[in-house]
Amino acid sequence: MKLLRILSGILIAAIVFLPAGCSKEEPAAKLAEIKIVGTIGPMVIPLARMAETNALDSVAEKTSLTLWANPAQLQATIAGSQGDFVSLPVNSAATFYNKGIQLKLLDCSIWNIxxxxxxxxxxxxxxxxxxxxxxxxxxxxxxxxxxxxxxxxxxxxxxxxxxxxxxxxxxxxxxxxxxxxxxxxxxxxxxxxxxxxxxxxxxxxxxxxxxxxxxxxxxTGGASQIAQAGTIALGAVSENTAVMDAFLEEYEKAVQWMLDNPEEAGEVGARALVEQGFTADVLAESMAYIDWRFTPADEAYDDIAGFLTALMEASPDFTGGKMPDNAFYYGK
Structure with a gap:
């Protein structure tokens, strides 16, 4: 009995003093690829920066970037879930949401363009x-x-x-x-x-x-401002908090990098928009006329809701027939 008690004590001690790593859950597996879809314009610059630097390597093996050029292409991208993160006008995001598309609005970052x-x-x-x-x-x-x-x-x-x-x-x-x-x-x-x-x-x-x-x-008497454009998480990614949080963190960094380095940012944009013929100097100069303010969707709620309400009063068609509920806004 004495020997049994000694052996039991040794076993318990061994369990108690196991290295901490042995009790941790395995980290979530990385996604094979995150597909970002940008539009032809300045919003592509921070997205292109993220793709070029593989900024989402903590959650995905690869980050790719494609572009939509017109409303028909945007419609096809959203309806076919052809991307994980998509930049688009905020009212378009509300319209797709109200039509039953699975998505979350992550931010509003362009307030005038x-x-x-x-x-x-x-x-x-x-x-x-x-x-x-x-x-x-x-x-x-x-x-x-x-x-x-x-x-x-x-x-x-x-x-x-x-x-x-x-x-x-x-x-x-x-x-x-x-x-x-x-x-x-x-x-x-x-x-x-x-x-x-x-x-x-x-x-x-x-x-x-x-x-x-x-x-x-x-x-509008200052009651609202134009919540012009932001980014959505689309499809399954809109249920993956870790991936959405990683995107928001890296996207905010990319926007700030762009604002701090307009000439280099212009070159990044020119590479992404080479087929459209936008040059680095034009893209860099145009930043002075864009109101870039990265704002998470939940923090921008009042301005976005005010903007969408004004559009609704003009025509319900501009928001898909109704105001989106709070589940539209990531973090709300």
Whole structure:
């Protein structure tokens, strides 16, 4: 019996003093690949930085980047779950969510990117656009929605007071403007900066007349601002807290790196957008005209909800027929 008690004591001691690592759970296996889908524009820069540096190597073996170029491609990407993280307009994210797509809004990081450019120095308000023809790319998308809202809230009927000509994409909108066929155009960055630089090179004077976010804040009395664009987690990844947290941490770092290193960031963007012809100098210069503010979705809730509510009042179609519930916002 005495021997048995001694042996039992030794066994218990051995168990108590096992190395701590032996009692820990095995870490979650890495994903084989995380697919990031960016849009053609400045939002691709921090995403491209993450892909180039394999910033998500703590949760995935590989990070890849592809682009969507138009609303049809975005629709196909979302409906087919062709990516894990997708950058897109915030109201588009709400629309997809309200249609039953499994996703989480992670952040809003772009708060202004949209400008009215013209050859007319006297355009200082939306009211000054009465009787004008304005070229707008991508009918029914976020820039169109914001522009029409600002017109309506300024007492200008977009159906009767302004002749809106819808170009199929920003490239054709730019061509119409630079050729002199049209004198007023609504453009996002970096297309707006591209136009300004090309016009200056040809001796043409172009004015950056109206900042759409400033107009928005004015017509809403400061009640909200344009929650322009952010990132969603799509499909199964939207249930993986560890991966979403890793993405947010690295994305915030990439945005800050971009702001601290605009010239290098321009080069990263130019590599990602080589087929679209955006140059590093244009991308770097355009950053001065973009209101970049990385804000997690739960922290941006009031501004996003205010933005979506304003759009809902203009037309429920702009948010998929209703306001998204709190489950739309990661962390809420």
């Amino acid at each position: 949209l400008y009215l450019l013209s050859t007319d120095p006297d355009i200082t308000s939306m009211e000054d656009l009465r009787g004008k023809r304005v070229v707008v790319p991508f009918q029914g998308t976020s820039p169109d929605v914001v522009f029409r809202f600002n017109l309506e809230q300024s007492g200008v009927d977009p159906e009767t007071d302004v002749d809106i000509f819808y170009a199929p994409d920003p490239v054709q909108a730019t061509q119409l403007f630079l050729s002199g066929q049209d004198d007023y155009v609504l453009l996002s960055e970096p297309s707006a900066t591209t136009v300004m630089k090309k016009a200056a090179a040809s001796g043409k004077t172009v004015y950056r007349n109206l900042n759409m976010n400033e107009v928005w804040k004015e017509v």
